[in-house]
Amino acid sequence: MAKKKTIRTIPQDRTPMLEQDPAIRSKNFEEVACGYHPDDALRESERCLMCPDQPCVAGCPVNINIPGFIQKIGEKDIRGAYDILTQTSLLPAICGRVCPQENQCEGVCTVGESLEAVAIGRLERFVGDTAIREGWVNIPYIEKNNFKVGIVGSGPAGMACAADMAKAGCDVTVFEAFHQAGGVLKYGIPDFRLPNAVIDAEINNLIKLGVKFECNTLVGRLFTIEQMVSEMGFDTVFVGVGAGYPTMLGIPGDSLNGVLSANELLTRCNLMRARDFPNFDTPQPMGKRVAVVGAGNTAMDAMRVSIRLGAEKVYCIYRRSRKEAPARAEELHHAEQEGIEFHWLTNPVSVLNDGEGNVRGMRCVRMELGEPDESGRRRPIPVAGSEFDFEVDLIVYAIGTNANPIMGQTSGMRLNKWGYIDTDGTLATSLAGVFAGGDIVTGAATVIEAMGAGRKAAASMKAYLGIRDSKLPYDHDGEKLFGINLGERNYARVKIA
Secondary structure (H helix, E strand, O other), rough: OOOOOOOOOOOOOOOOOOOOOOHHHHHOOOOOOOOOOHHHHHHHOOOOOOOOOOOHHHHOOOOOHHHHHHHHHHOOOOOHHHHHHHOOOOOHHHHHHOHHHOOHHOOOOHHHHHOOOOHHHHHHHHHHHHHHHHHOOOOOOOOOOOEEEEEEEHHHHHHHHHHHHHHHHOEEEEOOOOEEEEEHHHOOOOOOOHHHHHHHHHHHHHHHOOOEEEOOOOOOOOOOOHOOOOOOHHHHHHEEOOOOEEEOOOOOOOOOEEEEEEEHHHHHHHHOHHHHOOOOOOOOOOOOEEEEEEEOHHHHHHHHHHHHHHOOEEEOOOOOHHHOOOOOHHHHHHHHOOOOOOEEEEEEEEEEEEEOEEEEEEEEEEEEEEEEEEOOOOOEEEEEOEEEEEEEEEEEEEEEEEEEEOOHHHHHHHHHOOOOOOOOOOOOOOOOOOOEOOHHOOOOHHHHHHHHHHHHHHHHHHHHOOOOOOOOOOOOOOOOOOEEEHOOOOOOOOOOO
C-alpha cells in the first residue's frame, strides 16, 4: 500500500518547463513553451496529494478527473491517463496550453495553499502531446441512428458538441465560414502559443468519429438556420459561432488608415499566413511603432505577433494597472520578456491624423483608480490636465468582442439586449430544435468553458431527439407500462413529404 503523501513529503517546487530564449523566439513563430519531458511529468505528478474532496475537479468547467489522470502518469501509464482525460475533455493538448488553469483547477489546488499549485495544465498538455505523437484516439462502438445534426461553427464549443453527437450515432456535419476548421483556435491564437499542427490533430480525431466538415460555408448567407431544420433536413442544430465581432473605442480618428482590431491582425497573420508573406498572398503592413490598446490575452498575442512581424517598438496601452490586467500571468510575463513596453494607467482619447489619412500618433490621458466597478476591478478615472501625445504609426484595439450580428439579421432566434443568442437552462433557443452555446451565448470566455457548453448542449439535443443516455441508470421505480417506466417512453418521428 502506497504511503500517504503530505505537503512535506512531496517535491516542494513546481517542475519548470523548458522555454525558447526570448531573444530567439521573438524572431520566430515556433512554440515558446517546449513541454514536459517524461521525467518532468513524473516528478510533477508526485506533487498531487490525491485529495479526497478533489477541489480541482470542481474547479474544472467540464469536471475532468484530474487526480485520476495524474495518478496514471505517476504509474507511467500515459495511455491510461489519456483514456481518463478523454472521458470528459476532447482537446487535452489544446486545453493544456491555453486554458487559464490558474483561475480554474490550479486556482483551487490544495497544494497551492502552501506551495505552488500542481502544474495540472502542463501535465494535461504532456498527455495530449503524447497521444498525438503516438497516434492514440478513443473511438467507441457507435450504433448509427437516422438523426441528422448540423453544427454551425467549428470552434471548441462546436467541436465538443459534434463529438458527443457523433458518439451518440448521429450523422454530424459542421459548417465553418473560414477555409479551415478550428474557429478561434485557428484564427485567434498564434502558433507560438498553440501550433496549428496540434489543432489539426484534434480535428482529425473528430473526422475519425465520422464528423464531416464543410468549410467556406457562411450560415446566414448561403442558407439560414430555419432552412437547416426544414428543407435541409437537420433534426437538430447547434450554433457555436463564437463572438468575434471586434469592439472599437469610438474615439475621433478610429477610421484612419493604420487603426485595426486585434481580430483582424491575428486572423491575417495566423489563418491567412500574412506572417509568411510573400510566400502567401496576404499582406500585413506593419508599423515601426505599434500601440496595442488592452491587456488581455488577445492583446498579448497581438503585441507579440507585432514584434515577430518586424515592429521596432511595441507598446501596451491600458487604462488600469498591471494588477488589474486580465491576461494570464504567463502571457504577461512572456510579453515582458520579449521587450513589450507597458504604459499602465493610460487611456487613448483620440487618434492623430498625419494629414493624409494615416495614423501619426494618439492623444492619451493619465488615469487613476477609484472604487471597484461591476467587474470587481477599481474603476479608472481620468486625471485632469494630464493629456499628452504619443507617437505611433499603427494602432491595434484589443478591448473585447461582440456577437456577430449575422445570426440576428438572418434568423428569428431571440437575442438578448447585447445581441447574444438567448437560451434557456438547457441551451435551447427560441427556435424548436435549435440550441446554442459558447461565446455567442455568454460573451467571451475560455476554451474549456466553450467545450463545456458544447457538451451541455449535446446532452440537451440528445434528450430532444429522444436518444437515451446509456450512462444514466434505468429507473426501476414508478408507474410502468408493458414493463417500461413511463418516464422512459419515447416516440417515433414521422416526416411528412
